Amino acid sequence: MSFTIATWNVNSVKARLANVTDWLREASPDIVCLQEIKCIDENFPREDIESLGYNVETHGQKSYNGVALLSKFPIEETVRGLPGDAEDDQARYIECVVSAPDAPVRVASIYLPNGNPAPGPKYDYKLAWMERLRTHATELLTYEERLVMAGDYNVIPRDADVHDPAAWEGDALTLPQSREAFRSLLWLGFTSAFEQLDGRAHQYTFWDYQAGAWQKDHGIRIDHLLCSPQAADILKSIEIHKATRGKPKASDHVPVVGTFEG
């Protein structure tokens, strides 16, 4: 039996509620990682989502950031916040164990810091956050279970993942240190779903609201699904739901959906 895991940075779940519920109805993903919900847990439109058949876990924050995990399957346990820094109050990580068909799958919804301007304190925070993620992922991989870390990584992995590499030179999303930190995550043993199963150039997941970026297809690919070996073994396909970017009141990101055969 197959199931799907999606990731989508919605850029405010309240402003995007109609887009989100429309897409959940049309695509009917089994597990969904949301980022940038931009609201506290109490204000998440829980009933609207639950009525579509989802269990809901949130890790919200006022105005900024905020992540959530939706699942048609039961959610057995939840971790809120990326371990490793008790001082960090930004809601950028939630992890759940979900009772997927045949076996549990551990799923993390990740909103990695943007890091601009670089250099500077925001870039330092980004790199420190990536190092904490690497440490946590290293521990999770020792469980040898199905693990998918999906989200907005705010890293453009290759020059082929941006319309004009020169225009992004020096940006925190492309700097060599950012790419190296992303690659070092993969080297732990993760499979990046798109690069493994598709890998084509210029397949974007984000288009800026400004300067007609969508109309000119000036995008970047920064939303990724990273799979542990046990998850990669059952990964069948990966799809970027580009059409959602053309809808009224669209998020600047689109969903990315992986299909797994349990």
Add this chain to the structure above:
DNA sequence: ATGGCTGGCTGTGCCAGA
């Protein structure tokens, strides 16, 4: 084009995003 949209907020413009 060193920021041209969009969202949140206690705001009457500013910060953040990528």
